[in-house]
Amino acid sequence: xxxxxxxxxxxxxxxxxxxxxxxxxxxxxxxxxxxxxxxxxxxxxxxxxxxxxxxxxxxxxxxxxxxxxxxxxxxxxxxxxxxxxxxxxxxxxxxxxxxxxxxxxxxxxxxxxxxxxxxxxxxxxxxxxxxxxxxxxxxxxxxxxxxxxxxxxxxxxxxxxxx
Amino acid sequence: xxxxxxxxxxxxxxxxxxxxxxxxxxxxxxxxxxxxxxxxxxxxxxxxxxxxxxxxxxxxxxxxxxxxxxxxxxxxxxxxxxxxxxxxxxxxxxxxxxxxxxxxxxxxxxxxxxxxxxxxxxxxxxxxxxxxxxxxxxxxxxxxxxxxxxxxxxxxxxxxxxx
DNA sequence: ATTTTAAAAGAGAGTTATTCTCAATAAGAC
DNA sequence: GTCTTATTGAGAATAACTCTCTTTTAAAAT
Ligand SMILES: [Zn+2]
Ligand SMILES: [Zn+2]
Ligand SMILES: [Zn+2]
Ligand SMILES: [Zn+2]
Numbered sequence: 114x115x116x117x118x119x120x121x122x123x124x125x126x127x128x129x130x131x132x133x134x135x136x137x138x139x140x141x142x143x144x145x146x147x148x149x150x151x152x153x154x155x156x157x158x159x160x161x162x163x164x165x166x167x168x169x170x171x172x173x174x175x176x177x178x179x180x181x182x183x184x185x186x187x188x189x190x191x192x193x194x195x196x197x198x199x200x201x202x203x204x205x206x207x208x209x210x211x212x213x214x215x216x217x218x219x220x221x222x223x224x225x226x227x228x229x230x231x232x233x234x235x236x237x238x239x240x241x242x243x244x245x246x247x248x249x250x251x252x253x254x255x256x257x258x259x260x261x262x263x264x265x266x267x268x269x270x271x272x273x274x275x276x
Numbered sequence: 277x278x279x280x281x282x283x284x285x286x287x288x289x290x291x292x293x294x295x296x297x298x299x300x301x302x303x304x305x306x307x308x309x310x311x312x313x314x315x316x317x318x319x320x321x322x323x324x325x326x327x328x329x330x331x332x333x334x335x336x337x338x339x340x341x342x343x344x345x346x347x348x349x350x351x352x353x354x355x356x357x358x359x360x361x362x363x364x365x366x367x368x369x370x371x372x373x374x375x376x377x378x379x380x381x382x383x384x385x386x387x388x389x390x391x392x393x394x395x396x397x398x399x400x401x402x403x404x405x406x407x408x409x410x411x412x413x414x415x416x417x418x419x420x421x422x423x424x425x426x427x428x429x430x431x432x433x434x435x436x437x438x439x
Numbered sequence: 440a441t442t443t444t445a446a447a448a449g450a451g452a453g454t455t456a457t458t459c460t461c462a463a464t465a466a467g468a469c
Numbered sequence: 470g471t472c473t474t475a476t477t478g479a480g481a482a483t484a485a486c487t488c489t490c491t492t493t494t495a496a497a498a499t
Contacts, residue, residue, distance in 0.1 A: 144496075188447085194389065250428075252386060252424075254424065259402065260420065260422075263410045266414040305475085306476090309466075329456095347478060350456090350458075351476085370455075445496100446494085450492105451488100455486090456483105458482080460481080461480105462477105466475075467474100469472085
């Protein structure tokens with residue numbers, strides 16, 4: 114496990130195996146299914162900084178020979194986000210993206226509000242703020258994201274209509 | 277104008293009047309309409325920390341005697357968000373909220389992923405990180421939001437089904 | 440192993456926030 | 470006042486996501 118600073122949130126973000134996933138699911142009276150295991154594996158093996166929408170995940174699963182229904186995909190990513198295994202990202206588009214929630218991959222997003230081009234960046238102090246704030250309120254921290262809305266250099270030059 | 281630290285982003289976040297809005301619109305070849313002026317006024321006069329969805333804004337406008345169509349409302353808040361006048365918030369529900377984008381009101385959100393209860397908090401260093409990051413990439417900063425996803429104390433006690 | 444039970448998957452219908460289309464209107468330039 | 474074209478309003482269209490219900494199956498009980 115990778116430890117950054119002294120945040121015990123980071124300590125709890127372990128690398129998930131089928132067994133540890135199973136244990137966490139059972140803790141809540143839920144079950145480990147082949148679908149959940151496959152989806153977890155996809156996210157574990159995704160390149161750093163890569164995120165998937167539900168549709169993209171469905172296609173990727175299909176190319177790897179796993180036919181998991183869209184219903185199950187939507188349910189599973191939502192479930193894993195609520196467990197703190199995945200991060201649910203709002204990248205200023207009309208749909209959500211998901212990525213694994215682990216210290217090594219933890220980063221933030223700078224988004225152009227006009228063309229949606231996204232740049233990822235790391236910042237350690239964001240973690241500290243999130244940890245301190247949630248602790249203070251008695252919340253159990255799952256994820257914290259700094260999202261910067263801005264206009265990229267090329268969009269600063271272009272003028273488009275208001276509609 | 278309120279100045280926090282030495283961020284020139286904050287310097288550019290002025291209090292909008294009908295005239296300054298008109299000037300910024302004209303700069304881009306757009307027009308100041310009564311609808312846009314009324315909507316700006318609503319957000320200027322909103323209590324600190326209050327945010328509105330498109331539907332809520334529509335109702336509020338109606339009670340004040342302004343019948344502005346939902347189409348125009350959606351277009352206007354999106355426009356003002358892209359201009360940096362409003363902040364577009366994703367509060368983990370199925371719709372967006374908007375609030376004025378001014379230093380005095382600037383804050384962040386701690387959201388329970390289970391019940392969506394939201395706590396607002398302020399943090400000055402987030403502004404600095406957003407300013408530094410966007411500057412470095414040549415982006416023109418509009419807004420930066422720290423969103424913390426967590427489980428609130430009461431939801432930590434309840435166990436619900438996965439579906 | 441076999442049975443039992445309820446969680447989960449799959450299929451497809453349903454929901455709804457948001458966007459799109461287009462005719463009518465009006466802001467702003469001259 | 471006239472002209473140009475951005476904007477409005479009404480409603481249709483879109484599409485991400487959720488819900489419903491039947492079937493399947495994980496995993497506990499026997
Ligand atoms: Zn990312
Ligand atoms: Zn851009
Ligand atoms: Zn707020
Ligand atoms: Zn809660």
